[in-house]
Amino acid sequence: MARYRVGLETRERILSATRRLLAEVGIEGVTLKAITAHARVGAGSFYNLFASKDDAVFEVIREAIESVDPDPAGAGTDTLDDLVDAFVAFMTGSSPIARIYLQLAGRGLTDPAIASRVLRSHRRRVERFADAWQREDPSMSEAEAIARAEVMLGALTGLGMTALIDPSFDMRAHANELLPSHQGVAVPPLS
Amino acid sequence: MARYRVGLETRERILSATRRLLAEVGIEGVTLKAITAHARVGAGSFYNLFASKDDAVFEVIREAIESVDPDPAGAGTDTLDDLVDAFVAFMTGSSPIARIYLQLAGRGLTDPAIASRVLRSHRRRVERFADAWQREDPSMSEAEAIARAEVMLGALTGLGMTALIDPSFDMRAHANELLPSHQGVAVPPLS
């Protein structure tokens, strides 16, 4: 835990180096050696401030997500529109961190420690989407709101993946189709 | 190079072990030690038959792809329901290819060579979904069918990812909500 001014500054240098490395060389290139070298810090200093290497990586991702959060304070004022917009901004923005996030999620397919972290943040997001949905339609049951939030987030994640692999893919347009307010072009539902 | 009968058999044992490992622990869990242990083979025997670990992994993937007929009949009789069902079965079933596919897709976010492969198969699948959609509603334009296919596949991919990370997640239930026959909101009926 950083308590002194110098400690906080070092923490920022480490996060900054981690951020830059994630952007430049990807998750596989982020080694402790690289981080400490770029931050001009000894390994001891690093572990004085972070519990593990992953701890620093997740903190960088957390901050990146928070930076596009329409309601960082958790006041409950964000709409579904806002949330979808934030997700799209995160995925299609200039920050390469979205890429890292998806790669980590992929790694979570085999690494239980990462899976639990990814899952935790996923569940938090589902809750957020479900709340917004219920706020827009108070008659909706909580269970249904959660189910819809799961589908919407699944869709957004998948679309984000496509967008990252295919730069010409228009994620925003497709994402907007997911919104209940969207009244698009016509396909009568099949019976 | 295997020349004798025993060598060819050993080669098959190695490929079989690699295939099983890819299914069970994913691409990152496939170590040389694991392969040789499961195949009951020494490291020397392995390198007598394969140039590298990746050589064996790529061979397994190549064979797996080859063994899956993308459109056996080519009759174009499959419905959206069938396709979604197949996708869910693919993701939640015991087949190793789904996990490998997602893990490779994640790796493709930084590796252009892998990205192009992933993208190609993705586009092929979009086409398949779009065709089915147009078959069910001939009045739908091709562009719109493709747009819907993109959203649906994005959702399925994202849900599949969640399902792989969280075994308790009911992918099939959520996937069904994506179908136009379902009166959900995720893909809204259009006016």
Add this chain to the structure above:
DNA sequence: GCAGAAATGGAACGGACACTCCAATATGTA
């Protein structure tokens, strides 16, 4: 300016990894 706590660098550790080396053995051929 002193004491106690925080911060520091970097050597050292233990483990994982892909891969090499080689003496011993098995195999196919003539």
Add this chain to the structure above:
DNA sequence: TACATATTGGAGTGTCCGTTCCATTTCTGC
């Protein structure tokens, strides 16, 4: 059978990784 060579296991190599340890230095409240 006799010979060339394919095949074998597994100890050993070099490298890289995250993390720990600790003597030393720096910081800050009093």
